Amino acid sequence: MNKENGVLDIKKIRKISLLNIMWQWETILLFIFIMVAIINSNLSPYFLDYTNLMNTTFNFIEKAIIALPMIFVIICGDIDISVASIIALSSVFMGMASQAGVNTFGLVAIGLFSGSAAGFLNGFIITKFGIPAIAVTLGSMSLFRGIAYVILGDKAFTKYPTSFAFFGQGYIGNTMIPFELILFFILAIIFGIILHKTTMGRRVFAIGNNSTAARFSGIPVNRIRLIIFTVTGLCSGLASILLTSRIGSTRPNIAYGWELEIITTVVLGGVAITGGKGNIFGVVISIFIIGFLKFGMGLINVPGKVMNIIIGLLLILAIMLPELLKRLKPKNSFSNIKK
Amino acid sequence: MNNCIIEMKGIKKYFYGVKALDGVDFKVRTGEVHALIGENGAGKSTLVKILTGVYQPTAGTIILNDKPVQFPSPQVSQKAGISAIHQEATMFPDLSVMENIFMGHHIRNKSNGLLSWREMKDKTQILLDKLELDIRPDTKVKNLSVAQRHMVEIAKALSLNAKVVIMDEPTSALTLREVEYLYKIIRKLKSEGKAIIFISHKFEEVFEIADYFTVLRDGKYIGEGTIADITVDKIVQMVIGRSLAQMYPKLEAEQGNIILKVENLSKIGVFKNISFDLHKGEILGFFGLVGAGRSEVMQTIFGIDTKTSGEVFIDGEKVYIANPSDAMNFGLAYLPEDRQIQGAILAMNIRENITLPIIDRTSRHIFLDRNREFEITDEYGKYIEIKASGWEQLVEDLSGGNQQKVVLAKWIATKPRILIMDEPTKGIDIATKATVHNFISELAKKGIAIILISSELPEILGMSNNVIVMHEGVITAKFTREGANSKKIIRAAIGSISK
Incomplete structure (x- = not known):
């Protein structure tokens, strides 16, 4: 009897939350996404072209792949601003190896390993010495990028094996679907399942909401944070492989400034910068909003600097929206009382 | 007037x-x-x-x-x-x-x-x-x-x-x-x-x-x-709105074997040479002023802090507890003093809070099982009489007393053999207080060994079988229930030891 009631309750609650979905962040994002698509397709006849749409994903999928672990980092209440520098570092190591004649398989291994090692170093310093993530990754951001500059100077590595080009330029079979895009969706599903369906995800939310209570409840807080920083490094290494493969060369300023775009995407996706709140779906929509918005603006020849202004405005407006809605609500309730 | x-x-x-x-x-x-x-x-x-x-x-x-x-x-x-x-x-x-x-x-x-x-x-x-x-x-x-x-x-x-x-x-x-x-x-x-x-x-x-x-x-x-x-x-x-027959419903529980033995536990600058025995079914009161080091001792036993020296035995065997997860595996539970910071995760719901320490037990492999979580929450939530609109309600929306009940349910759901409670009734209303006292007695009757840290003398006197008093990081006195009175306890707590 009790059990039945319990199940009944949960169904009821799910029903209520279905109603609430209308007001949820993801709905707002979906709406913005549709608006972007409609406006873009009206402004330019080239926007809704299948090949164009597929090819434009090359411009943002590498960032998107880092945005996935960044969701975990930010939900935990941390931040990692060294990710773009990890890309540079990994790319330089791959470039050096490639000059020395290492094959494609070896390059991928080096890219993934150097990324993971850099992420592990971040996480180790943060958790072992209890230093805030912003301070540590601010330092390692300069450190990793600095190493890249010292090794390369004003030169560039341009010699990569032909088969290495597949990762950043290849398509799946005879379709026009980029390999990168499929890889991203697979990763998004895996990260989504981990965040929302596993004990690991529950623990990440617990840490982000109250790390003390999480620790008192037996959750290995620092170990989980260390894993997350390492995985962020791993994904940065992966992004480095894709990017290096796509552009076919390594310069020390590769992926410069990406960290802010990645964090912007995650925040626009509804992940609370204070930690403890967020979901994968919102960030995935947010990735495509920003990507397609930039693509559409590019089609009608909007300069890059103006794009930044528009993206900045979009972020501020989107963040303000729930606050504005909240302020509208109490007014209604007050008028109810008077009756 | x-x-x-x-x-x-x-x-x-x-x-x-x-x-x-x-x-x-x-x-x-x-x-x-x-x-x-x-x-x-x-x-x-x-x-x-x-x-x-x-x-x-x-x-x-x-x-x-x-x-x-x-x-x-x-x-x-x-x-x-x-x-x-x-x-x-x-x-x-x-x-x-x-x-x-x-x-x-x-x-x-x-x-x-x-x-x-x-x-x-x-x-x-x-x-x-x-x-x-x-x-x-x-x-x-x-x-x-x-x-x-x-x-x-x-x-x-x-x-x-x-x-x-x-x-x-x-x-x-x-x-x-x-x-x-x-x-x-x-x-x-x-x-x-x-x-x-x-x-x-x-x-x-x-x-x-x-x-x-x-x-x-x-x-x-x-x-x-x-x-x-x-x-x-x-x-x-x-x-x-009704008369409270007994604020301190002490049910006499049979005391069993020694389950927890602490020997010369020390942490430099915090506490020194802490030794005591805890029996099955015993309620051992820890009294002291704020800053006497009681919470620190318990947090060290529970693996939140590290000790400098000393040993802990459970069921007669020496144990090494490096973190709360180890402690829970040995059957320990620690209900912390500050429920809003150390105890509950306010922005999460009752179900997520209660199942947090036992999430590995309620899940299927690594995958969450919300129905199972709901059943466990329902079982303990009803047992402890948490008043809420549903188990999906956020803990921050509950009253202080009900928040404390959530934390209590969370730790009882781990099925502990040794339950350490740090100021379990601090800042909660009198009705909830009586409920909590009832649970403490009931748990002791079931054979759970309980350590009760409290700064309220009536609570210590009313609930404990034995009382240990600490002052500035050392144990200054131990009393049996019969031998304890408020005067002696206070004296030991402020450091003027009289034998």
């Missing part, structure tokens, strides 16, 4: 249709300490917020010195001579005592309009002298103890020429000695004709310091009277 300074009549306050206050009368006279008593949610805070101008009443009148008044904002109420002693929320830790006291009503030089720091400093010194406070006006507030901060708040109220001073749970973070000092200051203010509204959960305090009381229950006025003419039992009855 016509010397009423404040009279509130028929105060009603509705929030979105919920009656927070429903026709409350409240009178305060000059020169009295007036205890406002009621459970959490009885409406005390709402009443105080109306008096200080934070809320506007839905209906009712406020009469100040025989004249009807309105307090549309906190500033108006403050000007009228009503001051509330907040705790840390309104202090600026990086500013000096003087700047904190005169925040919002700085004294200006009349000729040039600049701030007159010298005058403020002199006035601050006078106020500090009056409160017998041995601190300098330019000391930064962050360097003060909790008790001293309270005093600075009181000084601020005096600087505002307050005639009515409201103190909301002023003793909750104070040590025994500091409480005595607070009482002294309260009596002094009283003798100067100030009216003091004293809000407390602790009846000993109310009987110690208050002259008069008003009881609220569920937003309604229940009664008032002089403290001298009433007994604890009667007040308890008024507060909870």
Whole structure:
């Protein structure tokens, strides 16, 4: 009897939350996404072209792949601003190896390993010495990028094996679907399942909401944070492989400034910068909003600097929206009382 | 009694249709300490917020010195001579005592309009002298103890020429000695004709310091009277609406074998040579003043802190506990003192909170099973009688007592053999308190060994089979239930050991 009631309750609650979905962040994002698509397709006849749409994903999928672990980092209440520098570092190591004649398989291994090692170093310093993530990754951001500059100077590595080009330029079979895009969706599903369906995800939310209570409840807080920083490094290494493969060369300023775009995407996706709140779906929509918005603006020849202004405005407006809605609500309730 | 300074009549306050206050009368006279008593949610805070101008009443009148008044904002109420002693929320830790006291009503030089720091400093010194406070006006507030901060708040109220001073749970973070000092200051203010509204959960305090009381229950006025003419039992009855046969329902439990043995546990600079035995079914009380090191000892046993030396045995075998997860595997559970920071995750729901330590047990491999979580939450939530609209309700939306029940349910759901409870009834209402006491006894009867840390002497005396007293990091006395009395315990707690 009790059990039945319990199940009944949960169904009821799910029903209520279905109603609430209308007001949820993801709905707002979906709406913005549709608006972007409609406006873009009206402004330019080239926007809704299948090949164009597929090819434009090359411009943002590498960032998107880092945005996935960044969701975990930010939900935990941390931040990692060294990710773009990890890309540079990994790319330089791959470039050096490639000059020395290492094959494609070896390059991928080096890219993934150097990324993971850099992420592990971040996480180790943060958790072992209890230093805030912003301070540590601010330092390692300069450190990793600095190493890249010292090794390369004003030169560039341009010699990569032909088969290495597949990762950043290849398509799946005879379709026009980029390999990168499929890889991203697979990763998004895996990260989504981990965040929302596993004990690991529950623990990440617990840490982000109250790390003390999480620790008192037996959750290995620092170990989980260390894993997350390492995985962020791993994904940065992966992004480095894709990017290096796509552009076919390594310069020390590769992926410069990406960290802010990645964090912007995650925040626009509804992940609370204070930690403890967020979901994968919102960030995935947010990735495509920003990507397609930039693509559409590019089609009608909007300069890059103006794009930044528009993206900045979009972020501020989107963040303000729930606050504005909240302020509208109490007014209604007050008028109810008077009756 | 016509010397009423404040009279509130028929105060009603509705929030979105919920009656927070429903026709409350409240009178305060000059020169009295007036205890406002009621459970959490009885409406005390709402009443105080109306008096200080934070809320506007839905209906009712406020009469100040025989004249009807309105307090549309906190500033108006403050000007009228009503001051509330907040705790840390309104202090600026990086500013000096003087700047904190005169925040919002700085004294200006009349000729040039600049701030007159010298005058403020002199006035601050006078106020500090009056409160017998041995601190300098330019000391930064962050360097003060909790008790001293309270005093600075009181000084601020005096600087505002307050005639009515409201103190909301002023003793909750104070040590025994500091409480005595607070009482002294309260009596002094009283003798100067100030009216003091004293809000407390602790009846000993109310009987110690208050002259008069008003009881609220569920937003309604229940009664008032002089403290001298009433007994604890009667007040308890008024507060909870029924008589509490026993506040401390100690069921005699059979004591079994030694389950936990601690030998010479030390942590440099925190505690030293802590040794004790804990039996199955025993309730072992730990008494001491704030800062005696009781929580630190328990957190070390539970693997949150690391020890310097010493050993812990469970079931006669030496164990190494490196973290709370190890401790839980040995059957330990630790209900922490600060439920909002260490205990519950406020922004998560009841189900997620209760299942957090046992999430590996409720899940299928690594995948969450929400139905199973729901069943366990339902089982323990009902057992501990958590009052909530559903198990998906956020813990931050619950009352303090129910939050504590969530934390208790969370730890009982781990099925511990040894349950360490750190101030389990701190800051919760009397009805919940009685419920918690009932559970402690029931758990002990089931053979669970319990360590009860408490700073409330009646609780220690009422619940424990044995009592250990700590002072500044060392055990100063051990008593059996029969051999313990409040005098001996207090002596050991303040460090004057008498054999």
